[in-house]
Amino acid sequence: MRQASNFRLDETVINTINVLAKDLHTTKTNVIEEAVKQYAGSLKTKRNALLQFAGSLGTSEADSILDSIQRDKNSKDIDFGL
Numbered sequence: 001m002r003q004a005s006n007f008r009l010d011e012t013v014i015n016t017i018n019v020l021a022k023d024l025h026t027t028k029t030n031v032i033e034e035a036v037k038q039y040a041g042s043l044k045t046k047r048n049a050l051l052q053f054a055g056s057l058g059t060s061e062a063d064s065i066l067d068s069i070q071r072d073k074n075s076k077d078i079d080f081g082l
Contacts, residue, residue: 002029 009017021028044063 017028017031020031024031
């Protein structure tokens with residue numbers, strides 16, 4: 001379900017959205033939705049690029065390791081098995 005949202009955007013950004021919507025024969029909403037999806041995807045790609053070094057890990061493995069590190073980085077209850 002879609003919800004109405006209000007944003008304050010720079011005039012150049014608004015103009016860009018309007019031009020894209022017109023050129024692509026779509027709605028401004030669709031332009032913004034697609035832009036956000038692509039931006040989020042690019043961040044995820046950058047996030048796991050280090051762990052995919054030399055193809056040693058797949059995307060899902062890299063994401064899993066990074067999620068674990070992020071989740072546990074502030075934990076004080078780490079068992080080092082010593």
